Structure formats: structure tokens, C-alpha cells
Amino acid sequence: MNENFAGIRKTIDHCVACTACMAACPVMRALQDYRGPKLIAPAHGRLHFSQDDFDRSLEFCSNCKSCDRACPNGVSVSNLNMQQRGKFFESHKHSQRDKILAHIESAGKKIRTIPFGHQAANWGSSVGKILGISEKIGITAKRPLPIYARKNFKTLFKSIHQQKSDRKIVFYPGCYINENDPDVGIALIRVMNANGIEVLIDENFRCCGSPLISTGFMNESRLLAENNSARIQDWKSKNIPVVAACTTCSLVLKSELAEIFGDDRFANNNVFDAFEFLETIDLNLNLASVPKRILYHVPCHLKSQGIGLPAREILSEIPDLKIELADAGCCGLSGNFGYKKELYDVSMKIGRELFDRILSSDADEVMSECGPCRMQIQHGTNREPMHPLEILAGAYLPN
């Protein structure tokens, strides 16, 4: 559970140069110019004193965190890389592109202020106009931008009627579910309600900060960390857990912020992945048969949480449902990484193994917890994957 993963991973002094992280890095496999995890922070971080210099490798790390899992010594390679990226931007200017990619939370808000903004935002080129996105500033035109939902989750939430209950959770939707995929949030409410749990939301939660961290906006991300951690602690004091359905959000809130900022206050053991939480309760097993075969792509950021595959455990309770693991590495999108024009091809190359696996599979559905993974899969295979909560919600019989 959470406690196992809380606590700070280790610094460069713990690197024994074993190279395990290099073999695990998906970007390294796809991009020959990339020097790889061990060489960015652990090795060459020691040499920065020698000259003012820049290595493009610092741009190439997608913050997928595969390296951290591989490291036998618990070195927080990806976070050390992100720290260095942040350090770089202390003395260098961000591009317009990076600013936009980092601030998806405010982009969402902006779109909501325009009448029929979501519609405009979904007409391809209009998105560019509203958010200032174009190939010219370095955002690829080869992939569609995330589609904005007609109403965001927080708006929909207000119209949902739930039974009051003593057992409550706070749902942390994160930017993607809130703006682009509110159905996942609705599914979560159905699942929780079916288990006698009332779902609350907290309007004061902000973006987890992942897009800011991976683009080197450390100060802003720290402000979010302060805010969100205080909210989480507040709910903890009321004995109400915070549950996320996006594995990046939950990873960031659990441990990443604490590692990046070296601040224990940001290590939150009151945050749970939705299925991790469901494993802790006495699950309602009144589930309808779902005679389907499901191909499951496990997101990198779930693997990195070291909690196993709770979605598979829970979904295997559904009669007649079969789950197969795609086991095909990283999808390659990694948040905003694959939106960068110069990295689009790398992103697609990384995803190739997963695409091929899906294209050659005759499974009825593809599923993955992570929003960006689902977008990448759709882009690479034309199949529309589901979130496991949607499958579970479908199995609960209407009562």
C-alpha cells in the first residue's frame, strides 16, 4: 500500500553505475542520440561545474519513470533529471510551446470561459487559435489535440444525485478526466456508490503539477504541491481518503513531489489509485457477466507505484471477463512529450511495440487507466480504449 512507496528515493550518491536504468529506458531504445538515464543526472550531474553547457538529452527524458523501477539502488533517476531540467530553466527562458504544454490546467479554464468553447476547441485548427497552438511554435500537427468534453466533470458532478453515506472518499479527477474524459469520473461515482461509498469533490484541488514538472516550471509546481498537500492532509484529518483515477496524478501526489522537492510534507499516504482503494474495501461482488476479452496496457506510472495491478485483481471478479496483459512497454506519449514536434516520431517509435500488439490482438476491448496512454493508443491503432473503471461500472447491475 501507500506506505511502502512513501519516503524519498535516493540521490546520485547511490548510483553504482550498473546501467540497469539504461536498458529499461524506452526513449533510449528509440533514439540513438539519447545518452540515457544514468548519464544525465547521476553521472553528468557531477560535471556541471565545469562549464555552462547544455545536453539535448535533458530534453529527451520523457519522465516515464521506467528507470526508477529498474534501479536496484532506488535512485530517483527521473526526478533527478527533472530537477536538472528545472535548474536549467532557472537561467534560461521557456519557449512559448513549453509554456502552453505546461499549463494545460489553465488552458482548460480558458476554453470554458468562451461560449461553446469546447466545440471550437474540438474543431482542429480552432484549438490552435484559442490556445495559441501551432506547428510553428513546435507542437506537432500530426496528432489530434485532446478533445474537450461538452461539460467538464466538475459541472456534471453537481447534477449527480448520490445516496448520503458515512463512508466517503474525495475524488481527485485531475485535468484530463475533468476536462476531456468526465465519463471516467462518472464511472467512478457509479462504482463507489455501488459499494455504499459517497463521492465528494474538493473544488480547491489544483492540477497535480506533472506537466509543469516535466517542462521545468519548478516554482509553480511547488505552489501546487503546497496547495494540494494541504488539502490532502486536511481530508486525512477527517479520515477521508483521496482517490485518483489517473495513475500519473496519484503517483505525483503520493511521492513524486516529495522526491523532487526533498520535502516530506509532500509525501502523501492518504492518496490512492481507485483500484488500489477498492482492494481495501469489502467489495460488492454482485457483478453481471461481461463475456469479453480485454487487452490491458499497464501505464508506466502505475508500474512505478509498486502496488501491482489492482485493476486486474478487481476486474477478475467479473464473471466471464478475461484480461490479457499487453506487456509491450511504454506507450510513448508520456504526457506532453509526444506533442513536441521534434519528438513526435520518437514517441510513435516507442509506441510501435504496443500498437503492433494491439493491432494483432483479437481482444474485444483495450483498456488502460492513463488518459494520455489511451489517446496514444487511439492515435496509433484507431481503437478506442476504455478506463477499467468504465468496465467495472458496466458490470454493476442497476439496482
Add this chain to the structure above:
Amino acid sequence: MDNPTVIIIGGGATGLGILRDLSMRGVKTLLVEKGDLTNGASSRYHGLLHSGGRYAVKDQSAARECIEENQILRRIGKSCVEETEGMFVRLESDDPNYESQWIDGCKSSGIKIKKISVDEALKLEPILTSKIVSAYLVPDAAIDGFRLSWQLVDSAKRFGGEIKTYTRAVGIDSHNGKIIGVRVRNRSGEHEIPCDIVINAAGGWTGKIAEMAGLDVGVQPDKGTLLVFNSRLVNRVVNRLHKSGDGDIFVPHGSVTILGTSSMSVPTPEDTSTSRAEVENLMRIGSELIENLPKYRLLRAFAGSRPLYRPKGGAIGREASRGFAIIDHSMEGLDGMFTIVGGKFTTFRLMAEKISDQVCKKLGNSNPCRTASEPIVAEVSSKSRENVQKFFPSFGLNLAANRLGKDRFEKVAKKLESEPESRQLLCECENITRAEFEVIASEETSTDLDDIRRRTRFGMGTCQGTFCTFRAACIFGKNSAIDSTREMLFERWKGIRPVLIGQSLKQAELMRSIYISSLDVNAGGELF
């Protein structure tokens, strides 16, 4: 070479300084060294270019010499000196009277100091303890002993100077009270090299060399142990402002930090052993300046012997003079024999100048000393750095340029440009390209991997040779790859063994298992 006029015995900083000085004055000079250059005290120390602050209370003439030489070396040895500056800090527990004596001492020795607030000190060096009560900036710097030595050789060679490494002096011959030559032994056997003058600059071995000539020179080897940390803990030299003691100086050195030094009289300069007790003692004292010190990873421990001159009945240890002495043995009936002993690394040039003056006087050579005004080697210009930047690994250009000096740098850059595969990193921890390794390896003086290691720094970073030794051994080619590997790893192990705690233990076990399982080389022997 025709027979030299002068033979210098001992390839430490002093001997090499003399080689350069005499060669520049047109004296035909040969230096013989029993091992590789600077295998004695000149590299086995903390690499501090003293401002003199450390001697400001006890020995102001030494302090004055230090600050003068410090300024000179910054000018002539740009690529060996890292101008870090230094900081003296006094802790609550240190004697406040010493501080005022020190301020006066610096003033009268001509050392510019600048008082800074405690806050400022902690801002500059956040890792230091908050128990600081006062702090000063001083013109200390870091200096690389290996590099300086090689650059002195390069410089001397331009003026006709010669060196023979791995060449041991085994006898000093005289006729009618006059030096006639030195008998040496090397791989090709034993032979005599005739000369008129012998300079004994053998550091800790000075007494032994003197004995060969039937003379008695009192040298007390004083062993100093030092610790190397895996990263730059501090960005400037940090000294404790108190009566000099063990473990009170941190010197940032390239990618690492060196903590030193202890002081212990030992019977022989060959004793460069280090023990866990010494390591723990240094850690304990070092932790007074940096409380979190035990959390940082140690790479190794090493020791060197300062050759303290001990005139009959003189003091030993820290109380002994760190000054130097020149002995013209003609007084004792051996004409042409000189000994130089004592001193410290920072003042090697001055020592060389003084003895060269005496030797030249004897030779009737009136050329003045030029060592203080001419740069040791030509610097690599920023223009030529820019031109080849793209072939070097990032964060690797300046380090390589400073290590290599102009001529070799150009060679390495050319190789990197024309042979893309030579851009591979041979040593990933210290960013050493295969090209640099190959250029240095091809030089005549590179007889084993350790010689190359000292000049390139490969194998001296985090993994201590775990991943570069086999690569280097395969490329090197002069010896069998297995023998090279074994030799290199044994040397690495010597320094690792006393610090087998925490991460260095894990690293060591990884290294051992890789080499046992792949090459059947048990580098470590018994671990504990």
C-alpha cells in the same frame, strides 16, 4: 641525448620544477624517476594551492611565500589551477583569540582576506554547519598535481629537458670528490649516465638517495591521509579557522571533494596505507564542519608522505618546519651534489628557482630564472574550443582542454572529428572519450593503465573503474588485457578498501562480482 650536465633524481613537483627551470636557462638536464611521475607526495595530497592563510599565524615567511607563489601559479598554470577561492570558518568551539592572531598574520603576510557574514557564508556553502561564528574569504585555489607535473614535463621538453620514468637511481658515482654520474636501472637493465651535477629531489626518499652518495640527510616521512567524496560538496576550499589540525580542509577538485589531512610520522615513505581508524577519525573531525558528512558517499581514501626536513634534533609532525632546505654537499666533500628537501607543493616553483640559481652559479650560467613569467603550457584558446565543441561530450570540453593542453587537445579534437566512433565515452563517470584515452595511451610514457588513468582521470569517478577498466584494458594493447585489468583494479582497491561503508561497499561488491564472473579476476582479494 648527449650526456646531461645535470641529473635530477625524483619526479615530483620539485624535481620537475627544477627540470623546467634549468632547461629554460639552457642547462642540459635529465630527470630520472623510479615510477610514474608524481607517485609520491606531489599527487598524494589534497590539491590545495595555499593562499598562505594556513600558515599565517605559525610561520609568516612560509605564508608570504605561499601567497606569492599562489599568484604566480594562477598566471603560469591556468589549466592546472581551478580558481575556486577559499573560505576560513571559525566554529563556536574554536579559540576566538586565534582569529585575531590570524587576521594580523594574514595582514602582515600580504594575504587579502574578506570578512563575510555567517549568512553569506552559508549561502555560498549551504552544506556547512550553522555553528559557524565567523567566516572569511581568502585567495585559496585548487591545483591538480598530476596535471601540473605533466605540463612541467611538456614545458621542459620544449627547452631540451628530458625525463626517464620507471628508471631507478641505484648508485651515485664520484671521482676525487667530484660527481661523475648516476647509475640507473630500468627495464632494459643497469647502466651509468655521466653528468657533472646531481640534484637529489627524491622527496620522502631523499635520505636513501643521499646514502648512495655516502651522505646523511634527515628526512622524516610524515604520512597524511585524505578522503575523496563522490561529488562537489563545496564550491570553494573550506578551512577551519583554528590551530591547524587533522581533517580541517575540504578542497573541491573537479567532480570530487577531498578532505584532509592527518599527520603521522611513519618510518618509510613507501607507507601509503590507510586504515579504517584513520578514515573514521577524519570523518569525525570533518563532520564538525559539515554535519551531514556521513550521508555523502566516499569514493576512496589515500595517503601520501610529506618529506619533512629534520635537521638533527629538529621537531617532527605538524610542529616540524614546512619550509625547505637546499644543501650543497661540496661542503661535505662531494662536489656537484645537491639536495633539496622539505617545502610544500604550493612553493615548488620557488624551491626550483632557488636551487637552480645555485646550480647555475656553479656552472657559470648567468641566465636568469624565467619560470615565473612564462605560462607552463600554451592554453587552449576559447576560439579553438568553440570550433570543436560539437565533437566533445557535453560538459566535457573544458575539462579535456585543461587536462590536455594545447597540442594534445588539438590531436584529440582531430581524432574526435575524423573518427566518430572515438567519441564513445570510455569512462562515463568522468566523461572521458575513447579518443582522449587513445591519444594518451599511445605516448611512450604510458606504460600501464594507471599511467593513463592519472592523466585522463578515467576510472576515478563514481564507479571507480567498474565499467571502464575492461574497456580500457581491451583498447590499450601494450600489455595483456587481463594483466592490465588486474593491475588497475588492485590499485583502485587499495583506496576503496578503507571506505567500504554504505554505497562504496555496494559499488565494490558490484565491481568484484563483474570481474570475477567475467574475467576471473578477483580484484578485491579479501574484502574486509
